[in-house]
Amino acid sequence: MFKRMSVVICGLAVMLITAGPAIAQGDAAADAATTAAVKTKLLGDTKVAGLNINVDTKDNVVTLTGKVKTAAERTEAVRLARTTTGVKSVVNKLVVDPTYDKSDKAKAEIKDEAKDAKDATKGTTGKAVDATKDATGKTVDATKKAADKTVDATKKAADKTEDAAQKAGEKTKDAAVKSKDVTADASITSAVKTKLLGDTKVAGLKIDVDTKDNVVTLTGNVKTAAERDEAIRLAKNTTGVKSVVNKLTIVP
Secondary structure, X not given: OHHHHHHHHHHHHHHHHHHHHHHHHHHHHHHHHHHHHHHHHHHHOOOOOHHXXXXXXXXOEEEEEEEEOOHHHHXXXXXXXXXXXXXXXXXXXXXXXXXXXXXXXXXXXXHHHHHHHHHHHHHHHHHHHHHHHHHHHHHHHHHHHHHOOOHHHHHHHHHHHHHHHHHHXXXXXXXXXXXXXXXXXXXXXXXXXXXXHHOXXXXXXXXXXXXXXXXXXXXXXXXXXXXXXXXXXXXXXXXXXXXEEEEEEEOO
Protein backbone atom coordinates (compact mmCIF):
# COMPACT_ATOMS: atom_id res chain seq x y z
CA MET A 1 0.00 0.00 0.00
CA PHE A 2 2.74 2.49 1.00
CA LYS A 3 4.62 1.69 -2.21
CA ARG A 4 1.58 2.51 -4.31
CA MET A 5 1.01 5.81 -2.47
CA SER A 6 4.67 6.71 -3.12
CA VAL A 7 4.06 6.15 -6.84
CA VAL A 8 1.08 8.51 -6.66
CA ILE A 9 3.16 11.18 -4.92
CA CYS A 10 5.96 10.86 -7.51
CA GLY A 11 3.40 11.28 -10.28
CA LEU A 12 2.16 14.47 -8.67
CA ALA A 13 5.71 15.81 -8.46
CA VAL A 14 6.26 15.30 -12.20
CA MET A 15 3.05 17.17 -13.02
CA LEU A 16 4.05 20.06 -10.75
CA ILE A 17 7.21 20.62 -12.82
CA THR A 18 5.22 20.99 -16.04
CA ALA A 19 1.96 22.51 -14.77
CA GLY A 20 3.10 26.16 -14.34
CA PRO A 21 0.28 28.07 -12.59
CA ALA A 22 -1.05 24.79 -11.15
CA ILE A 23 2.02 24.36 -8.84
CA ALA A 24 0.04 25.51 -5.77
CA GLN A 25 -2.47 22.76 -6.42
CA GLY A 26 0.33 20.22 -6.67
CA ASP A 27 1.64 21.26 -3.25
CA ALA A 28 -1.81 20.65 -1.76
CA ALA A 29 -1.95 17.22 -3.41
CA ALA A 30 1.48 16.28 -2.01
CA ASP A 31 0.43 17.44 1.48
CA ALA A 32 -2.80 15.42 1.25
CA ALA A 33 -0.82 12.32 0.25
CA THR A 34 1.61 12.86 3.16
CA THR A 35 -1.31 13.23 5.60
CA ALA A 36 -2.80 9.96 4.33
CA ALA A 37 0.53 8.13 4.65
CA VAL A 38 1.12 9.33 8.25
CA LYS A 39 -2.48 8.55 9.28
CA THR A 40 -2.21 5.03 7.84
CA LYS A 41 0.99 4.45 9.82
CA LEU A 42 -0.65 5.61 13.06
CA LEU A 43 -3.73 3.44 12.49
CA GLY A 44 -1.58 0.39 11.73
CA ASP A 45 0.67 0.65 14.83
CA THR A 46 -0.50 -1.28 17.91
CA LYS A 47 1.40 1.05 20.26
CA VAL A 48 -0.56 4.12 19.15
CA ALA A 49 -4.29 4.91 19.34
CA GLY A 50 -4.32 6.28 15.80
CA LEU A 51 -8.03 7.06 15.87
CA ASN A 52 -7.39 9.66 18.59
CA ILE A 53 -4.70 11.59 16.69
CA ASN A 54 -5.40 14.27 14.07
CA VAL A 55 -2.85 14.80 11.26
CA ASP A 56 -2.43 18.01 9.25
CA THR A 57 0.26 18.72 6.63
CA LYS A 58 1.38 22.02 5.08
CA ASP A 59 4.53 22.39 2.95
CA ASN A 60 5.70 18.92 4.09
CA VAL A 61 5.47 19.92 7.79
CA VAL A 62 3.20 17.52 9.73
CA THR A 63 1.28 18.72 12.81
CA LEU A 64 -0.04 16.11 15.27
CA THR A 65 -2.89 17.11 17.61
CA GLY A 66 -5.12 15.23 20.03
CA LYS A 67 -4.77 13.34 23.31
CA VAL A 68 -2.76 10.21 24.14
CA LYS A 69 -2.67 8.16 27.31
CA THR A 70 1.11 7.99 27.85
CA ALA A 71 4.32 9.85 27.00
CA ALA A 72 5.56 6.67 25.31
CA GLU A 73 2.56 6.68 22.98
CA ARG A 74 3.21 10.34 22.12
CA THR A 75 6.90 9.60 21.38
CA GLU A 76 5.97 6.67 19.13
CA ALA A 77 3.43 8.78 17.19
CA VAL A 78 6.03 11.52 16.58
CA ARG A 79 8.58 8.90 15.46
CA LEU A 80 6.17 7.31 12.99
CA ALA A 81 5.37 10.71 11.47
CA ARG A 82 9.03 11.74 11.18
CA THR A 83 10.00 8.51 9.40
CA THR A 84 7.28 8.88 6.77
CA THR A 85 8.58 9.62 3.26
CA GLY A 86 8.25 13.29 2.32
CA VAL A 87 7.94 14.64 5.88
CA LYS A 88 10.28 17.62 6.47
CA SER A 89 9.51 18.06 10.17
CA VAL A 90 6.87 17.30 12.81
CA VAL A 91 5.08 19.77 15.10
CA ASN A 92 4.05 17.89 18.25
CA LYS A 93 0.84 19.22 19.83
CA LEU A 94 -0.19 15.95 21.45
CA VAL A 95 -1.40 16.13 25.07
CA VAL A 96 -0.79 13.28 27.53
CA ASP A 97 -4.01 12.48 29.42
CA PRO A 98 -4.16 9.00 31.10
CA THR A 99 -7.94 9.32 31.53
CA TYR A 100 -8.69 10.19 27.91
CA ASP A 101 -10.54 7.67 25.70
CA LYS A 102 -12.32 7.99 22.37
CA SER A 103 -14.70 5.38 20.93
CA ASP A 104 -16.67 5.31 17.73
CA LYS A 105 -16.77 9.10 17.60
CA ALA A 106 -13.18 9.07 16.35
CA LYS A 107 -14.18 7.17 13.23
CA ALA A 108 -16.69 9.89 12.33
CA GLU A 109 -14.01 12.55 12.87
CA ILE A 110 -11.64 10.75 10.47
CA LYS A 111 -14.35 10.74 7.83
CA ASP A 112 -14.81 14.48 8.33
CA GLU A 113 -11.04 15.03 7.98
CA ALA A 114 -11.00 13.19 4.66
CA LYS A 115 -13.90 15.33 3.43
CA ASP A 116 -12.16 18.54 4.55
CA ALA A 117 -8.98 17.52 2.72
CA LYS A 118 -10.98 16.90 -0.45
CA ASP A 119 -12.76 20.29 -0.13
CA ALA A 120 -9.44 22.06 0.45
CA THR A 121 -8.04 20.49 -2.72
CA LYS A 122 -11.05 21.74 -4.71
CA GLY A 123 -10.51 25.25 -3.33
CA THR A 124 -6.89 25.16 -4.43
CA THR A 125 -7.96 24.19 -7.94
CA GLY A 126 -10.17 27.29 -8.13
CA LYS A 127 -7.27 29.52 -7.07
CA ALA A 128 -5.04 28.03 -9.76
CA VAL A 129 -7.67 28.75 -12.41
CA ASP A 130 -8.06 32.37 -11.18
CA ALA A 131 -4.30 32.86 -11.32
CA THR A 132 -4.25 31.62 -14.91
CA LYS A 133 -7.02 34.08 -15.86
CA ASP A 134 -5.13 36.98 -14.25
CA ALA A 135 -1.97 36.07 -16.16
CA THR A 136 -3.91 35.90 -19.44
CA GLY A 137 -5.43 39.35 -18.76
CA LYS A 138 -1.97 40.88 -18.20
CA THR A 139 -0.76 39.41 -21.48
CA VAL A 140 -3.70 40.98 -23.36
CA ASP A 141 -2.99 44.41 -21.80
CA ALA A 142 0.67 44.25 -22.80
CA THR A 143 -0.31 43.33 -26.36
CA LYS A 144 -2.66 46.36 -26.64
CA LYS A 145 0.10 48.78 -25.50
CA ALA A 146 2.52 47.32 -28.04
CA ALA A 147 -0.13 47.80 -30.76
CA ASP A 148 0.11 51.60 -30.36
CA LYS A 149 3.71 51.56 -31.70
CA THR A 150 3.38 49.75 -35.02
CA VAL A 151 0.24 48.30 -36.62
CA ASP A 152 2.05 45.60 -38.58
CA ALA A 153 4.30 44.65 -35.68
CA THR A 154 1.28 44.52 -33.36
CA LYS A 155 -0.64 42.20 -35.68
CA LYS A 156 2.25 39.74 -35.85
CA ALA A 157 2.85 39.94 -32.10
CA ALA A 158 -0.88 39.51 -31.41
CA ASP A 159 -1.03 36.39 -33.58
CA LYS A 160 1.97 34.87 -31.81
CA THR A 161 0.64 35.83 -28.38
CA GLU A 162 -2.77 34.35 -29.15
CA ASP A 163 -1.25 31.07 -30.30
CA ALA A 164 1.05 30.90 -27.27
CA ALA A 165 -1.79 31.77 -24.90
CA GLN A 166 -4.02 29.09 -26.42
CA LYS A 167 -1.31 26.43 -26.14
CA ALA A 168 -0.47 27.47 -22.57
CA GLY A 169 -4.14 27.46 -21.65
CA GLU A 170 -4.62 23.96 -23.05
CA LYS A 171 -1.56 22.66 -21.18
CA THR A 172 -2.69 24.27 -17.94
CA LYS A 173 -6.21 22.88 -18.33
CA ASP A 174 -4.94 19.36 -19.05
CA ALA A 175 -2.52 19.48 -16.11
CA ALA A 176 -5.25 20.77 -13.78
CA VAL A 177 -7.65 17.99 -14.83
CA LYS A 178 -5.00 15.28 -14.38
CA SER A 179 -3.93 16.68 -11.01
CA LYS A 180 -7.53 16.87 -9.83
CA ASP A 181 -8.18 13.25 -10.89
CA VAL A 182 -5.06 11.98 -9.09
CA THR A 183 -5.91 13.99 -5.96
CA ALA A 184 -9.49 12.66 -5.91
CA ASP A 185 -8.25 9.07 -6.33
CA ALA A 186 -5.70 9.53 -3.51
CA SER A 187 -8.43 10.88 -1.20
CA ILE A 188 -10.70 7.93 -2.00
CA THR A 189 -7.88 5.44 -1.37
CA SER A 190 -7.20 7.06 2.01
CA ALA A 191 -10.90 7.05 2.96
CA VAL A 192 -11.40 3.38 2.03
CA LYS A 193 -8.21 2.29 3.82
CA THR A 194 -9.25 4.18 6.95
CA LYS A 195 -12.64 2.43 6.90
CA LEU A 196 -11.02 -1.00 6.56
CA LEU A 197 -8.54 -0.31 9.38
CA GLY A 198 -11.30 0.97 11.66
CA ASP A 199 -13.65 -2.03 11.17
CA THR A 200 -13.18 -4.95 13.60
CA LYS A 201 -14.70 -7.43 11.13
CA VAL A 202 -11.93 -6.83 8.56
CA ALA A 203 -8.15 -7.33 8.75
CA GLY A 204 -7.49 -3.96 7.11
CA LEU A 205 -3.69 -4.24 7.25
CA LYS A 206 -3.79 -7.26 4.90
CA ILE A 207 -5.88 -5.53 2.22
CA ASP A 208 -4.34 -3.26 -0.43
CA VAL A 209 -6.45 -0.43 -1.87
CA ASP A 210 -5.88 1.18 -5.29
CA THR A 211 -8.06 3.83 -6.95
CA LYS A 212 -8.13 5.00 -10.57
CA ASP A 213 -10.88 7.18 -12.03
CA ASN A 214 -13.00 6.60 -8.87
CA VAL A 215 -12.83 2.79 -9.35
CA VAL A 216 -11.43 1.03 -6.26
CA THR A 217 -9.52 -2.27 -6.54
CA LEU A 218 -9.13 -4.45 -3.43
CA THR A 219 -6.33 -7.05 -3.34
CA GLY A 220 -4.91 -9.29 -0.60
CA ASN A 221 -5.98 -12.21 1.55
CA VAL A 222 -9.02 -12.62 3.82
CA LYS A 223 -9.99 -15.51 6.04
CA THR A 224 -13.69 -15.83 5.19
CA ALA A 225 -16.24 -14.90 2.56
CA ALA A 226 -17.98 -12.78 5.18
CA GLU A 227 -14.80 -10.74 5.70
CA ARG A 228 -14.47 -10.32 1.92
CA ASP A 229 -18.06 -9.16 1.56
CA GLU A 230 -17.68 -6.69 4.45
CA ALA A 231 -14.54 -5.19 2.88
CA ILE A 232 -16.34 -4.74 -0.45
CA ARG A 233 -19.35 -3.19 1.29
CA LEU A 234 -17.18 -0.68 3.15
CA ALA A 235 -15.44 0.33 -0.08
CA LYS A 236 -18.68 0.68 -2.06
CA ASN A 237 -20.21 2.91 0.64
CA THR A 238 -17.27 5.32 0.62
CA THR A 239 -18.06 8.78 -0.81
CA GLY A 240 -16.79 9.21 -4.37
CA VAL A 241 -16.41 5.49 -5.18
CA LYS A 242 -17.92 4.64 -8.57
CA SER A 243 -17.40 0.87 -8.38
CA VAL A 244 -15.27 -1.81 -6.67
CA VAL A 245 -13.09 -4.47 -8.34
CA ASN A 246 -12.75 -7.47 -6.02
CA LYS A 247 -9.40 -9.28 -6.20
CA LEU A 248 -9.46 -10.56 -2.62
CA THR A 249 -8.43 -14.19 -2.04
CA ILE A 250 -9.99 -16.30 0.72
CA VAL A 251 -7.24 -18.07 2.67
CA PRO A 252 -8.68 -19.72 5.83
